Amino acid sequence: MAPLAPGRDTGIDLVRAFCVVVVVLLHALMAGVTLGEAGPEFVNAAEGAPWFAPLTWVVQIMPLFFVVGGFAGSIAYRRLRERGGTPVAFIAGRVHRLLLPAVLSIGTAGVGLAMLVVSGVPSELVQTAGFRFGQPLWFLAVFLLCQALLPALIAAHDRAPLSSILGLATAAVVIEVLRAVAGMEAIGFLNLAFVWLTLQQLGFFLADGRLGALSHRTRVIAGLGAVSLLAGSFLTGVFSPDLIENLNPPTLALLLTGVAQTALLSLLRPTLTRLSTRPRIAAVAGFVTARTMTVYLWHMPVLLAMAGATALLAMSTGLVPPEPSSAGWWLTRPLWLGMAAALTAVAAWALAAGEQRRMPPPTSSGLRAAQAVLAGLAGVVLLLVASTTVFTATAAVLLLVVALRRIRR
Structure with a gap:
């Protein structure tokens, strides 16, 4: 591999x-409040x-996010190794960067739910709030797993790039076939690992220049081929045309989406790099990139607070929130989305200290690092399986x- 270029890839930062931002706006669009017979x-x-x-x-960008995560993780890991760092140090750094801001977010959610219970809020609303808070945390668990395995997968990529990604993709295909043909629905959740690991591995090809070395024609054909297969899967009923439904568990539709998105990204990288140097765009991208996990972890509490405020306003004034998809609902969406983005930005600005805090000297023990990853996964999976309660x-x-x-020494 050629020596790494100095500095950050601002075009990739812009994509991340x-x-x-798309995730925040999508979840804001999905958040709704209605008034039923029993109340909000x-x-x-x-x-x-x-x-x-x-x-x-258009807005299912999680495959692209994992590709970009593979790109950025690959560059960060190789630079660490050039400075004499170890795989354990990389894993410890990822645990620190991902889990430290999560402690504050989850702890605050627990306190908030306790206050709702004490205030006499109906248990159904408290349960719904806890469920909604925990839903996006699947990403934290899966991304932690992918990043913890990144040093081993980089080594496999360096030894046999095609075999390593094909092995992961084949495992995802086998699991999908077993789920669909044999009716083994539970086994599909193994693709929470294999689908996203395959897409992370695709990011390694983008990072080391192998994709960029392909001809323009080849990348266009690959992207259009993936889109054609995806469209065919929708028309034949193999996969749902709702790509959000393909998230839980992840299906091969997301792999095809990731291939198409990566082909487009590789073609647009020069343009994106030029755009990323414009002052205003660079300022926004820099703000979000430095606070990625904080934005992700706090946007749902912001949306829940907005929904709660809407419900209280409706009960106190008698104003009925517009029904989702109605004309009145669409007319209020620009204001709603703008408030969601602004309040999330304020929360990220105020609460990013955990994500930006310098990590203490990491352990040199692989066993301790593995225990840290397992403990972190256990904490997040608990919220996903049992919902978020006090x-x-x-x-x-x-x-x-x-x-x-x-992870500390």
Whole structure:
């Protein structure tokens, strides 16, 4: 591999910031409040809406995010090794960067739920708030796993690039076939690893220049081929045309989406690099990139607070929130999305200290690093499986603190 270029790839930073902003706006669009007979209800405003499935073809950017994560992780790891760093130090750094801001977010959620219970808020609303808070945390668990395995997968990529990515992709295909043909639905959740690991591995090809070395024609054909297969899977009913539905568990539709997005990214990189140097764009991208996890972890509490405020306003004034997908609802969306983006930015600005805090000297023990990753995964998976309650939030925070202590020397 050629020596790494100095400095950051601002074009890739711009793409990562774009992905985070799209996630925030998408979740804000889905957050809805309606008034039922029993009072306010938190609903998914996009559920059953005919406009949502076509929208997901544009806003399902999680495959691209993992490709970019593979690109950035590969560059960061190779630079660390050039400075004499170790794989354990890289893993410890990722645990610190991902889990430290999560401790504050999850702890605050637990306190907030406790206050709702004490205030006499109906248990159904408290449960819904806890469930909605925990939903996006799947990304934290999966990204932590992918980044923890990155040093080993980089080594496999350097030895046999095609074999390593094909091995991961084949595993994803086998799991998908077993799930679909044999009706083994539970086995599909193994693709929470293999689908996203394959896309991370694709990011390694982008980082080391192998994709850029392909002809323009080859990349166009690869992208159009992936789009054609994806469209065929929708028309034949193999996969849902709603790409958000393909998230849980991840399906091969997301692999095809990732291939198409990566082909487009490789073609647009020169243009994106030029755009990323414009002062205003660079300022926004720099703000988001330095606070990626903080933005991700706090945008849902912001949306829940906005939904709660809307419900309180409706109950106190008698104003009925517009029904999702109605004309009145669409007219209020620009203001709603703007407020969501602005309040999330304020929260990220105020709460990013954990993500930006310098890491203490990491452990040199691979066992301690592995224990840290497992403890962190256990804490997040607990919230995903059992939902977020006062009890599970407390237990998750304790597990994350254990993980952070294990990575210290």
